[in-house]
Amino acid sequence: xxxxxxxxxxxxxxxxxxxxxxxxxxxxxxxxxxxxxxxxxxxxxxxxxxxxxxxxxxxxxxxxxxxxxxxxxxxxxxxxxxxxxxxxxxxxxxxxxxxxxxxxxxxxxxxxxxxxxxxxxxxxxxxxxxxxxxxxxxxxxxxxxxxxxxxxxxxxxxxxxxxxxxx
Numbered sequence: 001x002x003x004x005x006x007x008x009x010x011x012x013x014x015x016x017x018x019x020x021x022x023x024x025x026x027x028x029x030x031x032x033x034x035x036x037x038x039x040x041x042x043x044x045x046x047x048x049x050x051x052x053x054x055x056x057x058x059x060x061x062x063x064x065x066x067x068x069x070x071x072x073x074x075x076x077x078x079x080x081x082x083x084x085x086x087x088x089x090x091x092x093x094x095x096x097x098x099x100x101x102x103x104x105x106x107x108x109x110x111x112x113x114x115x116x117x118x119x120x121x122x123x124x125x126x127x128x129x130x131x132x133x134x135x136x137x138x139x140x141x142x143x144x145x146x147x148x149x150x151x152x153x154x155x156x157x158x159x160x161x162x163x164x165x166x167x
Contacts, residue, residue, distance in 0.1 A: 008078065009160065011071055012091065016156035018068030019098050023149035025061075026102075030146050034139045042128035045135070046120055053114045069103040072152070087159025094155030101148025109141040 002010075033052075037045040072095035079091035117134055120127040 012075060012156055012160055015068060015071035015075055015095070015098075016153050016160070018064055018071060019094075019102070019149045019153035019156060021064060022068060022098075022102060023146055023153060026142055026146040026149060030139060030142050034135055034142070038135045042131040043122040046117065046122040046127055046131050049114075049134075050118060050120075050122070053118065065103070065106075069099060072098045072156075075156070086163035090155045090159045094152045094158075097148045097155065098152035102145045102152065105141055105145040105148065110138060110145070113138045113141075 037048055075091045076095035079088040082088055113134055120130055
């Protein structure tokens with residue numbers, strides 16, 4: 001049976017990779033996807049984003065997104081219980097960045113916007129006005145969760161590099 005150190009290393013590495021992958025997905029949206037959708041006619045942008053919001057609810061993305069949150073929650077509990085261990089502070093702060101700044105922001109700000117967008121008729125005049133505010137607000141919160149996921153990845157990798165024998 002693997003030692004606790006090996007399991008902790010593997011879980012920390014998987015959580016850091018999950019954070020980095022999620023950061024990359026969110027960065028793509030912040031950097032060009034939302035900008036491209038904002039440049040097309042509102043009805044087209046709305047319809048495309050409505051489709052994205054349905055397609056993203058797949059096992060690959062949800063497994064990565066939720067699995068990373070779960071891994072970070074386990075690391076958080078472990079680090080609090082082993083506070084004196086090398087790298088514990090990085091594990092706590094990195095896990096919190098993902099849990100609160102990425103997962104929490106998604107649930108509190110991006111998902112409600114997506115739900116409101118799902119109720120819009122892309123062809124309506126009301127939807128065109130809604131779309132401008134949606135793009136601005138959704139993208140701003142996406143920047144927040146992107147940065148939080150990047151910081152989480154960095155903080156979770158740091159103890160693996162700095163304290164290779166006991167992250």
